[in-house]
Amino acid sequence: MRLDKFLKVSRLIKRRTLAKEVADQGRIQLNGQVAKASTEVKVGDELQIRFGNKLVTVVIDSIAEHARKEDAKEMYRLLKEEKMDGSINS
Template sequence: MRLDKFLKVSRLIKRRTLAKEVADQGRITINGLVAKASSTVAVGDEMTIRFGNKIVTVQIDGIKEHAKKEEATDMYKIIREEKVNSQESM
């Protein structure tokens, strides 16, 4: 599944267009490699997303084309969540 679609379906990012923008800015890595919106994600991949002042690392546990709100969190497991100083993220 495409990265931007996975982020939307799993509700890690609410809109697919926003997921594409974040990926295009180089703020997402999959297994240590910078990912584009069109990158393919698979079960077992480790993904790191840099939001404004925090970095979230998740492991992909499942892929579904559509997921209800209750099922969305079953698609991934949060491994790490780190706060970042605003000066470090620049």
């Protein structure tokens, strides 16, 4: 599944267009490498997403074409969520 679609279906990012923008800005890493929106993701992959001054790291547990809101959180496991130093310019 494409990275931007996974982010939308799992509700890590609310809209696919926003997920594409975030990926195009180089703010998403897949297994330690900067990922594009079209990058294919699979179960076991580790994602790091930079949201403003927050860095969220998750592992993909399952992939589904569609997920209800209640089931979306089961698609990934949160490893860590950390605040980044405010001195870094984004």
